[in-house]
Amino acid sequence: xxxxxxxxxxxxxxxxxxxxxxxxxxxxxxxxxxxxxxxxxxxxxxxxxxxxxxxxxxxxxxxxxxxxxxxxxxxxxxxxxxxxxxxxxxxxxxxxxxxxxxxxxxxxxxxxxxxxxxxxxxxxxxxxxxxxxxxxxxxxxxxxxxxxxxxxxxxxxxxxxxxxxxxxxxxxxxxxxxxxxxxxxxxxxxxxxxxxxxxxxxxxxxxxxxxxxxxxxxxxxxxxxxxxxxxxxxxxxxxxxxxxxxxxxxxxxxxxxxxxxxxxxxxxxxxxxxxxxxxxxxxxxxxxxxxxxxxxxxxxxxxxxxxxxxxxxxxxxxxxxxxxxxxxxxxxxx
Amino acid sequence: xxxxxxxxxxxxxxxxxxxxxxxxxxxxxxxxxxxxxxxxxxxxxxxxxxxxxxxxxxxxxxxxxxxxxxxxxxxxxxxxxxxxxxxxxxxxxxxxxxxxxxxxxxxxxxxxxxxxxxxxxxxxxxxxxxxxxxxxxxxxxxxxxxxxxxxxxxxxxxxxxxxxxxxxxxxxxxxxxxxxxxxxxxxxxxxxxxxxxxxxxxxxxxxxxxxxxx
Numbered sequence: 362x363x364x365x366x367x368x369x370x371x372x373x374x375x376x377x378x379x380x381x382x383x384x385x386x387x388x389x390x391x392x393x394x395x396x397x398x399x400x401x402x403x404x405x406x407x408x409x410x411x412x413x414x415x416x417x418x419x420x421x422x423x424x425x426x427x428x429x430x431x432x433x434x435x436x437x438x439x440x441x442x443x444x445x446x447x448x449x450x451x452x453x454x455x456x457x458x459x460x461x462x463x464x465x466x467x468x469x470x471x472x473x474x475x476x477x478x479x480x481x482x483x484x485x486x487x488x489x490x491x492x493x494x495x496x497x498x499x500x501x502x503x504x505x506x507x508x509x510x511x512x513x514x515x516x517x518x519x520x521x522x523x524x525x526x527x528x529x530x531x532x533x534x535x536x537x538x539x540x541x542x543x544x545x546x547x548x549x550x551x552x553x554x555x556x557x558x559x560x561x562x563x564x565x566x567x568x569x570x571x572x573x574x575x576x577x578x579x580x581x582x583x584x585x586x587x588x589x590x591x592x593x594x595x596x597x598x599x600x601x602x603x604x605x606x607x608x609x610x611x612x613x614x615x616x617x618x619x620x621x622x623x624x625x626x627x628x629x630x631x632x633x634x635x636x637x638x639x640x641x642x643x644x645x646x647x648x649x650x651x652x653x654x655x656x657x658x659x660x661x662x663x664x665x666x667x668x669x670x671x672x673x674x675x676x677x678x679x680x681x682x683x684x685x686x687x688x689x690x691x692x693x694x695x
Numbered sequence: 696x697x698x699x700x701x702x703x704x705x706x707x708x709x710x711x712x713x714x715x716x717x718x719x720x721x722x723x724x725x726x727x728x729x730x731x732x733x734x735x736x737x738x739x740x741x742x743x744x745x746x747x748x749x750x751x752x753x754x755x756x757x758x759x760x761x762x763x764x765x766x767x768x769x770x771x772x773x774x775x776x777x778x779x780x781x782x783x784x785x786x787x788x789x790x791x792x793x794x795x796x797x798x799x800x801x802x803x804x805x806x807x808x809x810x811x812x813x814x815x816x817x818x819x820x821x822x823x824x825x826x827x828x829x830x831x832x833x834x835x836x837x838x839x840x841x842x843x844x845x846x847x848x849x850x851x852x853x854x855x856x857x858x859x860x861x862x863x864x865x866x867x868x869x870x871x872x873x874x875x876x877x878x879x880x881x882x883x884x885x886x887x888x889x890x891x892x893x894x895x896x897x898x899x900x901x902x903x904x905x906x907x908x909x
Contacts, residue, residue: 539765542715543736594714594736594765630767663774669739678735 439682440552440605468498471505478508493694496687503607509693511622512614524610527582536584536592543594544573547601575604579613583620593628595673596620602677619675623692627673638672639664705756706873707778711800712785713793714764717823720856721785722759725866730857737763740775747870755870769803776808780876781869782818788853789824791831801846810876817872819865820851826858 474481474489481489489509497505507513516524547553552572579600584592599619603612620627626634643664647654671679676688710718719734719741726743741761749755762768762775784800786793797820805815820843822833832838843851849872852865 539714546733546735593767594763595738597736598738628767632767632770636771661777665771665774666740669771673738678738 441548441682464498467492467495468501471498471501475501475504475508478513490694493690497690499686502686502690503611506603506689506693507607507611507615510615510618512611512618515618516610516614524582524613527585527613528578530585532581532585533588533591537581539594540577540580540584540592540597543597544576547576547597548605552605553601572601572604575609575612576601578609579604579616582613583616586617587621590620590629593632593673595670596628598674598677624673624675635669635672636665639668642668642672701752701754703754703756704874704877705758706780706870707758707760708869709760709762709776709779709782709804710785711762711772711782711804712764712821713787713790713796713800715790716764716785716787716793717856718764718783718785719761721783721821721823721854721862722761724856724859725862726759728859730859732857737761739763739768739771745866747866749870757866757870772803773807776804779808779816780810781816781873783821783865783869784818784848785821785823787824788822788829788833789827791833794822794832798846801848805847811880814876815847817849817869817876818847819869819872820848821865822851822853824855824857825853825860826855 471492474492493505493509507516544553553570553576576597580592580596583596583600584590596616600612600616603615606612607615624634643654643657646657675692676685679685680688710722712718714736719737720730722741722743723734724730726745740763743759743761745757745759747755747757760775760779762772782804784797784804786797788794801818804818808816810816820839822839832842839851850865850868852861852868854861854865856862
């Protein structure tokens with residue numbers, strides 16, 4: 362809870378918080394549950410115990426709540442090992458109860474919006490945009506992203522077995538080899554890491570971590586659907602990032618949409634679009650920050666020396682995790 | 696003891712070769728004395744700086760340019776290669792196909808960057824992952840010797856970033872070549888050796904810092 366500060370106007374504030382806290386604790390779990398077709402992810406609104414932090418957006422996984430989880434075997438709340446994410450973002454401090462009710466409200470609004478998605482997008486896009494800019498609540502984010510980027514539309518406009526059919530086709534062996542080389546070097550995230558040393562049970566063949574095959578699959582499927590583009594190394598971080606949020610088939614349709622609509626031309630063999638965007642960025646820089654522009658020009662620092670990874674991977678490998686999620690909320694919306 | 700005036704050089708070195716040959720690993724080993732099997736795929740280009748106390752009065756800074764191996768990044772290499780004075784081409788001894796691509800990389804390099812006198816920049820071939828079982832030509836040292844001579848490499852080394860084999864020696868050879876070239880250039884053009892050819896030299900850096908408002 363917030364520290365009690367002995368200043369009169371602050372204490373008034375505190376009272377409000379107290380009353381809102383009560384309100385948030387007595388909220389009934391809404392009857393809606395998000396149905397992400399093949400995950401059993403069900404929204405859980407009700408605070409589980411007296412600890413007001415636990416009902417919040419930020420602590421659905423209690424594992425990560427260890428103060429400074431330096432032990433590399435314990436993933437943080439996003440599934441990362443090593444605890445680095447934690448130290449940089451001390452958000453495991455108790456949350457303001459006012460924020461909790463606000464978060465619950467936001468989640469409910471998002472659920473409403475997702476239920477009449479087409480209507481919102483056609484009649485009230487501004488509302489969608491405002492809400493994206495405020496940050497999509499963590500629990501609805503996977504579904505919201507799927508809807509926002511048009512992945513859902515793509516998925517439902519194709520026959521149900523389409524993705525499986527893509528997978529069953531034979532891919533270009535060159536692309537498949539490149540994909541295979543990259544699988545082990547994506548995120549330092551539990552879903553992509555083998556647990557070789559920790560849990561080998563009786564000499565049994567170790568099962569590959571769940572994320573790996575899915576990653577191979579969606580990258581392969583894309584290279585099959587769009588053989589002209591095939592596989593570009595920069596697609597792998599994006600694919601992996603999507604898989605951290607949604608099931609394989611959803612991630613595929615999102616990837617498809619991102620590669621062909623949002624970042625069209627980025628990954629094709631000539632890679633002209635990225636160079637063009639580099640020049641655009643550089644010209645924007647001239648407007649916004651002429652002295653930096655002058656310095657970079659003088660030192661002959663070409664934009665593609667620094668922005669290639671930022672743009673090609675849509676900042677997935679660049680920004681701190683929390684920031685990245687918020688940027689993607691807007692990236693997919695706008 | 697008062698130190699004699701130290702000469703400082705900054706050299707831009709390219710590290711190129713096929714995807715997954717171990718370019719990043721070699722650089723990390725050379726610069727940070729460290730190995731991990733989990734380096735991320737390089738997208739675009741990465742940089743690292745290695746400082747060498749070459750002799751009593753010479754400090755050499757190697758600016759290592761770690762360039763993405765996937766073919767489609769080839770369109771951008773003209774920018775990345777600019778003003779480089781040396782290069783490593785890396786292949787993976789466990790995959791013969793990565794050796795087959797070496798010539799393509801060498802030709803790309805020679806076509807896009809040359810020394811001021813028009814000669815190709817010195818280039819050392821690295822047969823990486825030599826701690827593992829070899830495939831194809833990597834088993835035949837004579838053939839590689841021949842190949843290196845024919846295609847105008849400065850030399851070649853079997854390397855292992857994992858076991859730290861030969862990487863320092865390879866770098867030493869490349870620097871030696873670069874220094875020789877520098878002397879030749881200096882004699883030919885009466886360009887003083889202490890004034891390097893590229894833009895990131897020390898005094899220019901401080902000068903530009905004055906102009907920078909940040």
